Amino acid sequence: MTYRADVLIIGAGASGGVAARHLAEHGFDVVCLEQGDWPDRSAFPGARPDWELAIRKDWAMSPNVRSRPEDYPVVHDDSDIEPLMYNAVGGSMIIYAGTWPRMLPSDFRVRTMDGVADDWPIAYSDLVPYYNAIDQQIGVSGLAGDPAYPPHDDYPLPPLPLGAAGRRVAEGHNRLGWHWWPEPNAILSAPYDGRRPCVQRGVCTSGCAEGAKASTDLTHWPKATAAGARLITGARVSRITMDPRGLATGAVWLDRSGVEHHQEADVVILAANAIGTARLLLLSADDRHCPDGLANSSGLVGRRLMMHPFSVVTGWWDDQVEGWQGHFGASITSYQFYETDPDRGFVRGAKWALSPVGGPLNHILPMRAGNEVWGPDHHELMGRTFGRGASWAIFGEDLPEESNRVDLDPERTDSHGIPAPRVSYRISDHSRRLMAFQEARAEESLRASRCRETAVASMIPYSGWHLMGTARMGNDSASSVVNTRQQAHDVPNLYIADASVFVTSSGVNPTCTITALALRTADLLVQHRSEQKVPA
Amino acid sequence: MTTPTSPAPTADIDIHRLTALADVMLPAAHGMPAVSDVKAVESYLPQVLGWRKDLHQPLVRAVDALDPSLFTIDRLSALHEEDEDAYVALTTAVAACYYLSPVVRELIGYPGQAAKTYDPFAYTEWVAEGLLDPVVDRGPIWREVPG
Ligand SMILES: Cc1cc2nc3c(=O)[nH]c(=O)nc-3n(C[C@H](O)[C@H](O)[C@H](O)COP(=O)(O)OP(=O)(O)OC[C@H]3O[C@@H](n4cnc5c(N)ncnc54)[C@H](O)[C@@H]3O)c2cc1C
Ligand code: SF4
Numbered sequence: 001m002t003y004r005a006d007v008l009i010i011g012a013g014a015s016g017g018v019a020a021r022h023l024a025e026h027g028f029d030v031v032c033l034e035q036g037d038w039p040d041r042s043a044f045p046g047a048r049p050d051w052e053l054a055i056r057k058d059w060a061m062s063p064n065v066r067s068r069p070e071d072y073p074v075v076h077d078d079s080d081i082e083p084l085m086y087n088a089v090g091g092s093m094i095i096y097a098g099t100w101p102r103m104l105p106s107d108f109r110v111r112t113m114d115g116v117a118d119d120w121p122i123a124y125s126d127l128v129p130y131y132n133a134i135d136q137q138i139g140v141s142g143l144a145g146d147p148a149y150p151p152h153d154d155y156p157l158p159p160l161p162l163g164a165a166g167r168r169v170a171e172g173h174n175r176l177g178w179h180w181w182p183e184p185n186a187i188l189s190a191p192y193d194g195r196r197p198c199v200q201r202g203v204c205t206s207g208c209a210e211g212a213k214a215s216t217d218l219t220h221w222p223k224a225t226a227a228g229a230r231l232i233t234g235a236r237v238s239r240i241t242m243d244p245r246g247l248a249t250g251a252v253w254l255d256r257s258g259v260e261h262h263q264e265a266d267v268v269i270l271a272a273n274a275i276g277t278a279r280l281l282l283l284s285a286d287d288r289h290c291p292d293g294l295a296n297s298s299g300l301v302g303r304r305l306m307m308h309p310f311s312v313v314t315g316w317w318d319d320q321v322e323g324w325q326g327h328f329g330a331s332i333t334s335y336q337f338y339e340t341d342p343d344r345g346f347v348r349g350a351k352w353a354l355s356p357v358g359g360p361l362n363h364i365l366p367m368r369a370g371n372e373v374w375g376p377d378h379h380e381l382m383g384r385t386f387g388r389g390a391s392w393a394i395f396g397e398d399l400p401e402e403s404n405r406v407d408l409d410p411e412r413t414d415s416h417g418i419p420a421p422r423v424s425y426r427i428s429d430h431s432r433r434l435m436a437f438q439e440a441r442a443e444e445s446l447r448a449s450r451c452r453e454t455a456v457a458s459m460i461p462y463s464g465w466h467l468m469g470t471a472r473m474g475n476d477s478a479s480s481v482v483n484t485r486q487q488a489h490d491v492p493n494l495y496i497a498d499a500s501v502f503v504t505s506s507g508v509n510p511t512c513t514i515t516a517l518a519l520r521t522a523d524l525l526v527q528h529r530s531e532q533k534v535p536a
Numbered sequence: 537m538t539t540p541t542s543p544a545p546t547a548d549i550d551i552h553r554l555t556a557l558a559d560v561m562l563p564a565a566h567g568m569p570a571v572s573d574v575k576a577v578e579s580y581l582p583q584v585l586g587w588r589k590d591l592h593q594p595l596v597r598a599v600d601a602l603d604p605s606l607f608t609i610d611r612l613s614a615l616h617e618e619d620e621d622a623y624v625a626l627t628t629a630v631a632a633c634y635y636l637s638p639v640v641r642e643l644i645g646y647p648g649q650a651a652k653t654y655d656p657f658a659y660t661e662w663v664a665e666g667l668l669d670p671v672v673d674r675g676p677i678w679r680e681v682p683g
Pocket of ligand 2: 200204207
């Protein structure tokens with residue numbers, strides 16, 4: 001007899017890990033299929049001499065550059081931004097920076113407040129209990145009382161060090177009368193839950209060997225499997241299967257040697273990120289029931305992809321601040337230009353996060369921004385800037401547009417021959433105005449912080465780390481893919497736990513909200529368990 | 537996956553020719569040594585190509601394509617146009633060798649990505665000192681929303 005699970009989760013990253021732990025701890029029989037492996041922390045390159053070489057190839061943020069067997073190519077010839085991700089237990093959290101802000105109340109009401117895009121069908125207040133719970137599960141370091149936010153529970157751990165650069169920019173903002181606050185990070189400032197604290201090595205985006213940076217392989221999967229969840233790695237899902245009543249019955253998956261399997265389940269949860277999930281829904285099209293893709297009667301699957309236009313504004317001081325060192329989340333943040341001011345010629349805004357600038361190779365062969373300089377001037381430039389800088393990383397709110405989308409590439413495939421996703425994405429004129437304004441203000445910030453010189457790298461392409469919006473949430477099945485419980489309108493036992501469901505992008509890093517939503521979805525599944533429709 | 541690997545054989549690369557090119561890219565200037573002064577290519581190229589095998593063939597092409605006796609910095613942008621992989625291999629290999637040199641690291645003050653300890657409660661000092669007071673005193677800046 002085939003084994004049927006209560007819940008099948010596809011993807012063991014941020015959202016998959018959170019949902020699996022909650023469901024398993026509440027008595028559900030959970031199976032998760034993950035195309036990647038458990039990360040081997042001893043193989044992380046951060047403390048090795050080849051670190052800066054590794055992050056340009058085997059440890060690149062781009063799956064296309066890494067090209068490991070578990071990666072799938074993302075075709076992005078027609079995109080202003082290159083999508084970035086990591087495929088393993090823990091998902092993209094293995095290489096994320098760990099910045100952990102919540103969304104703001106106005107982020108859920110952009111139509112009402114600013115007349116653009118759409119309101120979310122849920123509010124900030126719906127997420128507060130889940131934000132509070134997830135902060136405890138993850139082990140967030142931060143300081144309560146930020147006046148950019150409504151008052152909320154304190155973080156479990158004290159904030160990470162400001163560092164010399166953070167301190168100088170904080171003082172600069174005080175001179176300007178501008179907002180700043182220590183950034184909340186999903187990085188331990190002190191021992192917590194059996195994990196060790198951050199050692200400020202500054203290599204977070206190529207994996208944290210210390211285990212101080214939260215990722216669900218550390219924070220959720222051990223607890224999920226202890227509660228009985230079964231995690232199958234090296235398992236690449238090729239499509240979701242359906243019964244004649246329009247219910248999902250499970251998924252077909254391929255093991256590392258290409259052998260096909262079928263996993264049956266009462267409920268299927270997609271947690272493959274906003275590109276992987278859209279890809280799977282489109283791959284699951286069937287001529288009789290859903291020729292345009294599963295759960296796609298609205299035609300919105302894959303559409304409204306948002307990736308946050310991203311600029312870096314760097315400032316350099318006359319003296320050393322060890323600019324290569326420190327956690328690569330952020331030391332301080334600023335929401336001074338986050339909320340709408342109509343006089344600026346655009347609505348919505350951006351969040352700023354102050355980050356280190358990397359080692360010598362990143363300085364002279366910049367992956368994110370900047371020019372290479374060779375000849376005698378090279379040494380002059382290094383002497384003037386190396387170790388003396390910090391960067392404002394600026395995330396602009398990305399308003400959804402149906403033309404920004406994921407579909408299936410007609411030619412390229414992954415290592416199993418499954419069609420690759422293709423991303424078509426343009427940065428809008430609105431975003432360009434928004435970012436130009438923010439960049440100019442960030443230069444003012446750094447000058448007020450006594451930087452000698454500043455430089456702007458505007459809307460850099462290698463920055464698609466925030467993937468959102470390809471299966472939006474809504475009350476109306478004609479204009480959304482999932483309802484407020486993240487249940488597909490068309491398929492009542494299919495749920496989406498990842499950022500595909502985002503209605504708008506906000507201007508903050510998304511993973512705190514992704515995981516709060518995943519926890520809420522799992523919690524509502526537990527609460528509504530008795531009324532859940534399942535296949536015969 | 538990249539792990540610390542044994543050095544790669546470099547017999548097919550003319551080390552003298554590459555060093556001559558590298559000396560144009562990173563000459564002695566502004567108190568810094570040239571690539572050849574710290575023997576960066578001969579000391580570190582096998583290790584660099586052991587770590588990054590993908591750079592090997594494009595580097596061979598770059599060294600073949602550039603004549604050291606005619607080489608100037610301007611020629612680099614032409615190489616970028618003609619063969620981007622060769623350009624990336626050359627610039628990456630030269631820079632990686634140079635900045636692996638302990639002499640160079642000492643001169644730029646870079647000890648590598650080091651582990652540091654700190655007091656997680658030191659923040660109470662700058663809070664007590666009033667660093668955040670102006671921010672708090674200005675009051676909330678988030679917008680109330682209906683519903
Ligand atoms: C370099 C970088 C820096 C970032 N920094 C930050 C930050 O500072 N703060 C922040 O909030 N966010 C950050 N992010 C984003 C953050 O990592 C993601 O928002 C988050 O991990 C998304 O969670 P997820 O569950 O949707 O997907 P993921 O964590 O990406 O997990 C999806 C999982 O699904 C698996 N999968 C996909 N398709 C299949 C399939 N067909 N079969 C089986 N398995 C499949 C994948 O292998 C993967 O493990 C960053 C991302 C990157 C790449
Ligand atoms: S700086 Fe901290 S969080 Fe980042 S990799 Fe190092 S120990 Fe981990």
